[in-house]
Amino acid sequence: MAGNAIYELSGVSRVYGDVAALAEASLTIRQGEWLSVVGPSGSGKTTLMNILGCMDTPTSGTILLDGERLDRQGERELAVIRRRRIGLIFQKFHLIKHLTALENVMVAQYYHSMPDENEAREALERVGMGARAGHLPRQMSGGEQQRVCVARALINSPSVVLADEPTGNLDEANEQIVLDLFHQLHDEGTTLIVVTHDATVAAQGQRQVILRHGRIDQVVETDDYRRAFGAAAVDGQVA
Ligand code: ADP
Ligand code: MG
Numbered sequence: 293m294a295g296n297a298i299y300e301l302s303g304v305s306r307v308y309g310d311v312a313a314l315a316e317a318s319l320t321i322r323q324g325e326w327l328s329v330v331g332p333s334g335s336g337k338t339t340l341m342n343i344l345g346c347m348d349t350p351t352s353g354t355i356l357l358d359g360e361r362l363d364r365q366g367e368r369e370l371a372v373i374r375r376r377r378i379g380l381i382f383q384k385f386h387l388i389k390h391l392t393a394l395e396n397v398m399v400a401q402y403y404h405s406m407p408d409e410n411e412a413r414e415a416l417e418r419v420g421m422g423a424r425a426g427h428l429p430r431q432m433s434g435g436e437q438q439r440v441c442v443a444r445a446l447i448n449s450p451s452v453v454l455a456d457e458p459t460g461n462l463d464e465a466n467e468q469i470v471l472d473l474f475h476q477l478h479d480e481g482t483t484l485i486v487v488t489h490d491a492t493v494a495a496q497g498q499r500q501v502i503l504r505h506g507r508i509d510q511v512v513e514t515d516d517y518r519r520a521f522g523a524a525a526v527d528g529q530v531a
Pocket of ligand 1: 308311314331332334337340
């Protein structure tokens, strides 16, 4: 239900040698929320994203996704959770360069369940890339490649989309196209967690988590967040 916790983090740390990339992070993220994660380079943004995205596990602390403990799962279990529930978007696209846009989306389907060309075409149409289905990544601009990545991320109808600097390699016009897609997803109830350096991108979120030296330094809520989730959201219940 919208407003319930999708993620609950309690004292989550990720230590590499003697570096705490993430230190004692406690945070509740709501279903349907658009959360921005900001902070200087090296502050732990990608580390947090990797843990939320089931690509890494904390060295201590607890993290729940839809009430299920992630910190106790092995790699294989995490991969299953990731495929079923999480859509990932990266700054560097990570498209397979010798496959077309359509084939790149179908690879994601293959890992999720079963390739379905019609569904893959629909996903590309949704991001305005239907006419480019047969094009290779090098035949597309950065913005177009990122739209293919959004289509790829949506293939499993994820309840949460995690994006790490999704507009970092895009010009302003393409940044706007990607943000428009994010607004559509948010309007449809998808939870969005977006790591960004860009103040314009960060300002689209309903809350901003500001990381410094691996710690959550500040959480800034907008009025929109309060309207959507209210004071009652604090204890995990929304009437
Ligand atoms: P950000 O995404 O905010 O730039 P990161 O989460 O990538 O920050 O990194 C946070 C800190 O953790 C940095 O000091 C970085 O050097 C360190 N770090 C990240 N990943 C590793 C790793 N695999 N091994 C060792 N140190 C790491
Ligand atoms: Mg990073």
